[in-house]
Amino acid sequence: LVVSQKLPIFSISGEPYNQLLARIAMQAEVDVIILGGMGLKYDDYLYFKNTLENGGALSRTVMFIHTAADPTVECQKIPDLSLAVAEQFALQGKDVLVLLTDMTNFADSMKEIAITQEQVPSNRGYPGDLYSQLASRYEKAVDFDNAGSVTVLAVTTMPGDDVTHPVPDNTGYITEGQYYLKGGRIEPFGSLSRLKQNVNNSTRDDHRALMDGMIRLYANYKDTLEKKSMGFNMSAWDEKLLAFGKEFEDEMMDLSKNIPLEDALDLGWKILADCFEPSETGIKSALVEKYWPKKN
Numbered sequence: 001l002v003v004s005q006k007l008p009i010f011s012i013s014g015e016p017y018n019q020l021l022a023r024i025a026m027q028a029e030v031d032v033i034i035l036g037g038m039g040l041k042y043d044d045y046l047y048f049k050n051t052l053e054n055g056g057a058l059s060r061t062v063m064f065i066h067t068a069a070d071p072t073v074e075c076q077k078i079p080d081l082s083l084a085v086a087e088q089f090a091l092q093g094k095d096v097l098v099l100l101t102d103m104t105n106f107a108d109s110m111k112e113i114a115i116t117q118e119q120v121p122s123n124r125g126y127p128g129d130l131y132s133q134l135a136s137r138y139e140k141a142v143d144f145d146n147a148g149s150v151t152v153l154a155v156t157t158m159p160g161d162d163v164t165h166p167v168p169d170n171t172g173y174i175t176e177g178q179y180y181l182k183g184g185r186i187e188p189f190g191s192l193s194r195l196k197q198n199v200n201n202s203t204r205d206d207h208r209a210l211m212d213g214m215i216r217l218y219a220n221y222k223d224t225l226e227k228k229s230m231g232f233n234m235s236a237w238d239e240k241l242l243a244f245g246k247e248f249e250d251e252m253m254d255l256s257k258n259i260p261l262e263d264a265l266d267l268g269w270k271i272l273a274d275c276f277e278p279s280e281t282g283i284k285s286a287l288v289e290k291y292w293p294k295k296n
Contacts, residue, residue, distance in 0.1 A: 001028065003095065004143035006152040008103070008171050010163065011181040017155045018044050020181065020255055021099045022051040024153060025061070027258065031094035031148070033057060036082035037065040038075045039105030075109035083140040083150070090148035100154035103134070107167045123166045131170045138174045185253045188215050203261060206287045210268050213283045214248065217276075221245030244275040269293055 001007070001024070011017045018040075025033045035048060045065050052058040064082050066075045079100055086096040100106075107126060114127040122128040143149040158168050172178060180187040221241045228234060234242070248271055251257070252264065259267065269291050272281050278288045 001097075001151060001153065003149045003151055004141050006138040006141035006154075006175050007177060007179065008154050008156045008168070008175050009179045009181055010168050010171075011155060011157055012161045013157055013159075015181045016184055016255060017157075017181055018047060018101055020186075021101055021153065021155065022048055023255060023258065025052060025097065025099060026055045026057055027260075028097050029095075030097040030151070031060065032086070032089045032096045033061045034082045034086050034089075034096060034098045035061060035063045035065075036078045036098065036100045037063070037067075038078045038100070038102055038109070039068050040065060040101070042067055042069075072109045072112050075106060076113070079103075079106060079137045083137060083152075086150045087140065087142075090142065090144055090150045092148065094148040096148060096150050098140075098150060098152045100137075100152065102155045102157050103171065104157045104159070104167045107134070126166050130166055131173070134167075134170055135174045138171075184255060185249070186255075188218065204265055206265060206269075206291050207261075209283050209287055210265060210291075213281050214268055214272070216282065217241065217244055217272075218248055221248075240275050240280070244271065247271050247274060265291075 009017055009020065021035075025035070033052070037045060037048070045067060048063070049058070052061050062082075062085055064078050064085075066078050082098050082100065086098045089096045107130060110130070110133060111121075111126045115121065115125065119127055122130065127133070138152060138154070141150050141152040154171075156168050156171050159165055163169065163172075168178075177191070179191045221244060224234070224238045224241045225245070227238065228242070251267060251271060252259075270293055272283075273293045278285075278292055281288070
């Protein structure tokens with residue numbers, strides 16, 4: 001995450017997106033965490049509360065929770081309350097992370113009230129100002145000069161896994177990329193983030209090259225999986241890709257992993273060294289010489 005970023009997590013129902021938000025809250029280097037829950041099941045609220053409490057982050061957390069049993073109209077206030085408080089903390093010089101889940105529930109509450117008020121419906125019954133309503137919340141992400149910042153991370157569930165649904169479709173035009181959560185993992189293909197442009201400004205010099213190199217090899221692994229499923233013979237290179245893909249998924253992509261950035265970069269080099277020769281990675285030789293794990 002980059003300070004002042006506004007980023008959605010696109011997901012289908014049933015994916016562990018609330019667990020992912022809780023994990024991010026625990027790992028983020030921020031002064032204040034603000035959780036805005038819309039249409040949450042009570043179990044999810046307790047999960048957030050227990051996770052933050054056990055991780056020692058509850059003392060710097062503010063929660064605004066609307067459960068599925070609460071009146072629909074109250075759901076509409078959650079993002080505004082969360083972002084107003086975040087702005088006040090940011091003006092006091094604090095870095096604030098705002099977690100919103102789930103913005104589709106927020107849009108559905110607007111839709112329900114608009115229908116009750118007999119407003120003229122737009123696409124799929126949503127109000128015609130859906131885009132501006134979403135944008136007015138996401139655009140609260142800010143990095144103040146001589147003060148703090150507000151970073152917004154919001155879950156948007158896609159009914160029927162349909163990215164053309166009005167809520168994710170409008171969201172994509174507002175935010176700086178998106179993450180797709182599929183099969184319990186962040187899907188690297190299609191997930192876009194301003195992080196790619198900022199990644200080497202304040203992190204280690206190998207971050208960009210290692211990230212690009214591992215994703216390129218992971219794409220090759222996906223192609224190899226397809227070849228294997230079609231009954232093609234596996235070459236020695238294919239076998240290396242298969243070993244790499246499995247280790248990469250298990251050690252780095254699994255959402256249960258809780259690894260600081262520097263350790264994750266070191267782990268990335270270790271996974272490459274377990275599966276490939278340095279010349280096979282496509283990473284610049286200067287970085288390989290500096291970071292390739294030395295064998296005992």
